Amino acid sequence: MRGQSAPIVIKADGLAAGKGVTVAKTMEEAEKALHDMMVAKVFGESGNRVVIEEFLEGQEMSILSFVDGEIVRPMPAAQDHKPVFDGDKGPNTGGMGTYSPLPHIPQSIVDEAVERIIKPTAKALVSEGRPFRGVLFAGLMITKDGPKTIEFNARMGDPEAQVVLPRLETDLVDIILASLNGRLGELDIRWSGEAAVCVILASEGYPGSYPKGREIEGLADAEAQGALIFHAGTASRDGAIVTNGGRVLGVVGRGRGIAEARSRAYEAADAIRFEGKHYRTDIAAKALRG
Known part of the structure; x- marks a missing residue:
């Protein structure tokens, strides 16, 4: 590592609830991240190896x-x-909010990522004798040199799925069955033209330690406004819904464009109440700046 220069990225090579990544701006920060992962074991066995x-x-x-x-x-x-x-x-966290589509990013960039990164990956898996069937998640960074890969996951991304799947008009079960039966290429998959914005409501202290068991109010009010509410870290106790994780709820607003969807998401987020609630107020702002 000492042969590299900062900033540099240190990752725990295992599951860490989306929090196992440190973007170190100095070498001192990088060394502390290595110590925390490999010596202090803040991510348990997931920090035995690092990337x-x-x-x-x-x-x-x-x-x-x-x-x-x-x-x-x-x-x-x-x-x-x-x-x-x-x-x-x-x-870093497991994700504080998402939005789709991305009106400020040219479709040519998206197409380049699919053609140069995702399709070759699928083809390589076939050539290695282990063809993949399912959902492949590509986490990418759009750099000055074009899209580059941060990570792959063999699952729906969270909270990305919360803004992508509400736009799906084709039955998801039909898509899954087509993938399993080798007929995906024959299926017409349709998507809504509407936008979706997800705002994550987190517990006090997240992504560090956080309290649990705080009662959540206003869920019915948010749903009455048309929001989709995804429970990420909640539990039922004595007839009430309480906090039970770091990322507590994903609140999704939908609309004809990003601005409308964003406004609806934040209106619904404000209708939900629990002690210590915090969230980012700039989700999807990049799309509106252009």
Whole structure:
């Protein structure tokens, strides 16, 4: 690592609830991250091995794709907001909010990512004798040199799926069955032209330690406004819904464009109440700045 320069990225090579990544701005921060992961074991066994990567500067873009061997059917692109505070400040999280589509990112960039990164990956898996069928998640960074890969996951991304799947008009079960039966290329997959914005409501202290068991109010009010409410870290106790995780709720607003969907998401988020609730106030703002 000492042969590299900062900023540099340190990742725990295992599951860490979306929090196992440190973007170290100095070598001292990088060494502390290594100590926390490998010595202090803040991520348990997931920190036994680490990955040290080049820091990629640009805008994040997530593309989920239905895959059937070499057949790749990309979903509409989404953009996540990893840092916990407005302006992309603070430590990384599992995601503080997402939106789709991305009107400020040219379709040519999305197409380049699909053709140069996702399709070759699917083809390579086939050539290795382990064809993939399912949902392939590509976490990307749009750099000055074009899209580059941050990570792959063999699952729906969270919270990206919360803004992509509400735009799906084709029955998801039909898509899954087509993938499993080798017929994905034959299926007409349709998407709504509406926009969706998801705002994550988090517990006090997240992504560090946080309290649990705080009663949540206003869920019915938010749903009455037309919002979709995804429970990420909640529990039922004595007839009430209470907090039970760091990222508590994903509140999704939909509309004819990003501005309308964003306004509805934040109106619904404000209708929900629990002690210590915090959230970013700039989700999807990049799309409106253009």
